[in-house]
Amino acid sequence: MRHCIAVACAPNLSAQNIAFNEVARRAIITDPDFHGGDYYAHGVVPKRGLRVARMLGHITYLSDDVMDEKFGRGMRNGERVYSTQEVEFQIEGYLRHQGDKFSEYFDANTYLLITRALDYFDPAREHGGDLTRAFAAAIARFLVVSFTTDWRFSPLRSREIVKALVDNGLDVSYAEIEAPHGHDAFLLDDARYHGVLRAYFERIAHEVGASAGPAVPVHITAPTQAGALRST
Amino acid sequence: MSERSDLAIIARLVPPGSRVLDLGCGDGALLALLRDQRSCSGYGVELDDTKVLACIKRGVNVLQRNLDEGLSLFDDASFDVVLQLDTLQNLRNTEAMLRETARVGRIGVVSFPNFAHWPNRLSVLRGRMPVTKVLPYQWYDTPNIRVGTFADFEVLAHKVGLRIDEAFGLHEGKVVRRWPNLLASTAVFRFERS
Numbered sequence: 001m002r003h004c005i006a007v008a009c010a011p012n013l014s015a016q017n018i019a020f021n022e023v024a025r026r027a028i029i030t031d032p033d034f035h036g037g038d039y040y041a042h043g044v045v046p047k048r049g050l051r052v053a054r055m056l057g058h059i060t061y062l063s064d065d066v067m068d069e070k071f072g073r074g075m076r077n078g079e080r081v082y083s084t085q086e087v088e089f090q091i092e093g094y095l096r097h098q099g100d101k102f103s104e105y106f107d108a109n110t111y112l113l114i115t116r117a118l119d120y121f122d123p124a125r126e127h128g129g130d131l132t133r134a135f136a137a138a139i140a141r142f143l144v145v146s147f148t149t150d151w152r153f154s155p156l157r158s159r160e161i162v163k164a165l166v167d168n169g170l171d172v173s174y175a176e177i178e179a180p181h182g183h184d185a186f187l188l189d190d191a192r193y194h195g196v197l198r199a200y201f202e203r204i205a206h207e208v209g210a211s212a213g214p215a216v217p218v219h220i221t222a223p224t225q226a227g228a229l230r231s232t
Numbered sequence: 233m234s235e236r237s238d239l240a241i242i243a244r245l246v247p248p249g250s251r252v253l254d255l256g257c258g259d260g261a262l263l264a265l266l267r268d269q270r271s272c273s274g275y276g277v278e279l280d281d282t283k284v285l286a287c288i289k290r291g292v293n294v295l296q297r298n299l300d301e302g303l304s305l306f307d308d309a310s311f312d313v314v315l316q317l318d319t320l321q322n323l324r325n326t327e328a329m330l331r332e333t334a335r336v337g338r339i340g341v342v343s344f345p346n347f348a349h350w351p352n353r354l355s356v357l358r359g360r361m362p363v364t365k366v367l368p369y370q371w372y373d374t375p376n377i378r379v380g381t382f383a384d385f386e387v388l389a390h391k392v393g394l395r396i397d398e399a400f401g402l403h404e405g406k407v408v409r410r411w412p413n414l415l416a417s418t419a420v421f422r423f424e425r426s
Binding site: 143159162163166167169171172173174175176177178192195196199200202203206 | 251273275281284285287288289291292293294295296297305306307310
């Protein structure tokens with residue numbers, strides 16, 4: 001591999017991140033329709049669990065500020081209806097909508113496995129927890145990008161990756177993009193973020209003598225919750 | 233420090249093949265020059281988005297960091313040369329930064345606007361803060377929060393335990409070796425830990 005672009009990443013999941021995953025998994029597993037994973041045999045899908053898992057996920061992909069800006073304390077019907085079960089605040093409607101959508105297309109067992117795989121992801125583990133040693137065999141050139149308001153995969157975690165790469169003397173550039181959108185920023189159209197990506201890809205194109213479209217194996221990693229669970 | 237001749241003069245202070253860290257690397261012009269003409273490698277550190285982008289366009293390694301947060305990314309003695317060109321005057325903790333520079337690099341090179349350059353003295357004598365090509369800002373709107381002189385740096389370097397092995401002034405693309413504290417708009421020092 002000659003190039004690696006790592007966007008909104010971490011060298012492993014923190015306890016907090018594993019905790020979020022575990023809550024999501026419990027929501028699915030404790031859904032009566034889960035049937036120990038054999039839900040298709042029973043002709044059902046643990047939709048309630050998937051919905052809750054997705055709602056939780058969505059909270060962690062957004063920053064407090066952007067959520068406040070988008071929804072604030074806005075009410076769906078303008079007035080309080082004094083219900084604990086109805087959607088009252090706009091944020092509730094948003095989360096329920098995202099949960100509903102997700103539960104229609106995402107397979108529950110896949111969700112469990114992907115989140116567990118993310119929990120396990122820890123390249124430093126077999127090097128005594130030393131990330132620098134984990135990268136010692138790397139030969140690729142790296143572009144690492146993080147977003148300032150991403151609290152689930154914070155810039156601090158990206159800097160750990162950068163440090164390990166610098167320790168090994170590897171080629172690396174690191175952009176810390178000031179974006180308000182939290183982890184979600186990596187999916188959004190941000191001029192600075194896209195500018196950096198475009199410039200890096202143009203260097204690759206230049207390197208391989210291509211005029212359009214890089215013909216070089218490029219691996220974009222975003223081993224993050226949203227990245228793994230957002231194929232559609 | 234973007235003038236071509238200035239860059240060439242600074243580049244000559246960097247031994248060929250060096251591992252270089254350029255703090256406040258701007259658009260990466262010097263790193264590109266050192267890479268292409270002196271087979272150097274390394275990284276630039278820059279805070280400004282536009283300049284970071286310019287570095288990536290040049291194919292120069294750049295790390296987007298605020299230097300006021302220190303150099304914790306870098307291990308002791310991990311570079312042959314640490315450059316700090318036209319940067320020192322923008323940082324809050326000048327002394328700590330110099331110590332950090334000496335920690336991560338074998339050789340340090342700094343440049344900064346020399347406040348004792350005679351037109352600046354004249355301006356202050358007339359009662360006004362100088363606004364010049366090298367110090368182009370009004371006093372109330374300047375990123376230069378630490379103005380010092382050529383002579384001041386020699387004192388600070390001594391205090392921090394640095395041995396200066398090369399010191400000269402720069403003015404309009406030319407090296408000034410005679411009375412640099414008076415005749416040079418920019419001060420340049422190369423030093424090692426003593």
